[in-house]
Amino acid sequence: MTLLDLDPAQRGTVGNNEFNTYRPPEINGSYQGKDIVTVDQFTRPEDVLNLFAVADDMSRRVENREALTILRHATVVQLFYQPSTRTSTSFEAASKWLGCQRIIGRDGMTAYSSAVKGESLPDTVKTIEQTTAADLIILRHPDDNSSEIAAASTSIPIINAGSGRKEHPTQALLDLYTVQQELGRMDDLTVTMTGDLRNGRTIKSLAKLLTVVGSNIRFNFISPDVLRMPDEIIRALEGRGASVNVGTNGELDDVIPTTDVLYVTRIQSEWFTRQATEDVKDMLGSVADGVSDGSITNIATDIGKANYERAVEGYVIDNKRMQYAKPPGEMIVMHPLPRVNEISQEVDADPRAAYFRQMRSGLYTRMALLSEVLGG
Ligand code: NCD
Numbered sequence: 001m002t003l004l005d006l007d008p009a010q011r012g013t014v015g016n017n018e019f020n021t022y023r024p025p026e027i028n029g030s031y032q033g034k035d036i037v038t039v040d041q042f043t044r045p046e047d048v049l050n051l052f053a054v055a056d057d058m059s060r061r062v063e064n065r066e067a068l069t070i071l072r073h074a075t076v077v078q079l080f081y082q083p084s085t086r087t088s089t090s091f092e093a094a095s096k097w098l099g100c101q102r103i104i105g106r107d108g109m110t111a112y113s114s115a116v117k118g119e120s121l122p123d124t125v126k127t128i129e130q131t132t133a134a135d136l137i138i139l140r141h142p143d144d145n146s147s148e149i150a151a152a153s154t155s156i157p158i159i160n161a162g163s164g165r166k167e168h169p170t171q172a173l174l175d176l177y178t179v180q181q182e183l184g185r186m187d188d189l190t191v192t193m194t195g196d197l198r199n200g201r202t203i204k205s206l207a208k209l210l211t212v213v214g215s216n217i218r219f220n221f222i223s224p225d226v227l228r229m230p231d232e233i234i235r236a237l238e239g240r241g242a243s244v245n246v247g248t249n250g251e252l253d254d255v256i257p258t259t260d261v262l263y264v265t266r267i268q269s270e271w272f273t274r275q276a277t278e279d280v281k282d283m284l285g286s287v288a289d290g291v292s293d294g295s296i297t298n299i300a301t302d303i304g305k306a307n308y309e310r311a312v313e314g315y316v317i318d319n320k321r322m323q324y325a326k327p328p329g330e331m332i333v334m335h336p337l338p339r340v341n342e343i344s345q346e347v348d349a350d351p352r353a354a355y356f357r358q359m360r361s362g363l364y365t366r367m368a369l370l371s372e373v374l375g376g
Contacts, residue, residue: 018122019145022152031372037147037160039169039209048213052177054368055361062097062363070375071100077134079124080161081109081141086337086359087161087171091138094366104132121146122153129154136374139163157373165199165271170369171336172205174362176213179261181361182332182354186214192255194222194315195265195342197229199275202336203265204233211240218243220255224311226275227267249315256324264335264342267311272304279303318344328352 024037027047034041042048061068076095080088088107095103109115115124121141128134136157139150144164151158162168180186191210193203207229210217219242221229234244247255256262277300281288288296317333325331332354335343339355347353 018152019149022148024148024151031369032375033157034373035147035151035158035160036169036369036373037151037158037163038167039172039205039212041169042209042212045213048173048176048209051173051365051368051372052180054372055177055364058097058367058371059364062367067099068097069099070371071095071098074100074135074374075102075104075133076100076136076138076370076374077128077132078103078105078107078138078161079109079113079128079140080105080107081115081139081146082162083107084140084161086362087140090359090362090366091159091161091170091370094363094370097363097367098371102132104134121149125150125154125158129156136370159369159373162201165201166204168201168205168336169209170362170366171202172209173369174365175202175206175263175334175336175358176209177365178334178354178358178361179210179332182357183260183330186210188216189214189260190218190220190255190258191261191263192220192222192252192259193229193263193265194249194252194317196227196268196311197221197223197265198227199268199271200265200336203229203263206263207233207237207242211237211242215241217241218245220245220247220251220259222247222249222252222255222315224249224307226307227311249313252315253321253324256321257326259325260331262317262325262331262333264317264333264339266335266338266340266342267308269308272308273297273301276300276304276307312341316342316344317347319346319350322347322350322352325352334358 024041025034026043027041078088078091092103092105125137128137134156136159138159138161139147140161142164144166147158147160147163160167160169176186197203207219219237221244225248228246238244277296280296280300284291328351331352333347333352335355337355
């Protein structure tokens with residue numbers, strides 16, 4: 001059983017009064033003591049630019065192997081309800097590079113914590129605050145609103161390390177920092193995003209953040225039709241002046257020559273049954289009430305499998321495709337990783353392949369964020 005199988009009430013996702021009135025604070029000049037749950041908290045470019053200046057400083061200090069003490073007195077807890085390699089290790093390393101002596105990491109929350117017994121997320125974060133005297137909790141969870149729910153349930157800051165299919169704000173920060181480092185600008189960019197634009201959270205957070213910080217942003221959203229970028233995100237981006245072109249995999253070769261940032265993502269097989277369940281329920285409308293959950297799940301599992309097979313076809317980035325891209329210095333390939341087959345290994349040696357360097361940006365931007373939220 002996974003958390004997604006539990007009754008939402010058990011996971012504290014509904015009927016939580018504190019959550020209903022919670023509004024994440026805007027950064028607006030100060031990170032200190034604030035939850036970081038959504039990129040919507042970033043409303044002014046200077047807040048991101050200031051953080052990047054701190055990240056630059058962190059990068060110099062790490063290169064010099066300096067011992068920092070900013071988090072010497074802090075207690076940081078990581079609660080991960082979904083798998084992670086990059087996000088969890090870079091947050092842990094960031095805390096330790098900043099001198100944190102008490103970092104308590106919990107992977108496998110779905111298997112080994114009291115969530116298995118049905119404990120709600122609000123109760124779990126309240127528990128952690130008491131048992132560890134934590135100053136900050138870093139949370140990864142499969143529910144879209146999990147970080148807001150957690151933030152509403154505690155007085156200490158919550159940092160969202162990936163919530164459901166909706167948000168991954170610290171990934172957006174590290175991605176944007178990578179763009180600035182690699183291309184020297186965050187304006188006037190053609191950004192092509194491919195893969196799973198429906199279920200992926202990194203692309204949604206990054207696209208929104210880009211339009212806060214940069215001007216003259218043109219997006220190409222290339223994906224199989226079943227994995228299209230949700231309309232509400234497209235409308236939000238257009239509302240902020242970005243131009244958006246939506247296409248299917250067959251159009252990838254048309255947009256590669258003018259692309260500055262090619263952001264590739266994994267087809268997220270783990271969400272396909274849930275996504276098909278939503279589709280089947282939408283299709284059935286009020287008739288769905290008369291159909292058992294088991295029958296819907298059976299149909300949804302089959303549709304999910306078929307959609308996945310179709311989705312993984314025909315968009316692999318390889319050296320042949322890269323021939324038509326702009327030259328090194330003018331163009332980069334990014335990926336939040338993990339990759340499965342969507343970027344061929346032969347591309348790794350290409351100087352435009354920025355996806356391994358991108359991960360180091362995660363260390364520096366997360367150091368910057370932790371020091372801004374807890375330092376001072
Ligand atoms: C991503 C995630 O978890 O959203 N990984 C990451 O944090 N770098 C992307 C993915 O799982 O495909």
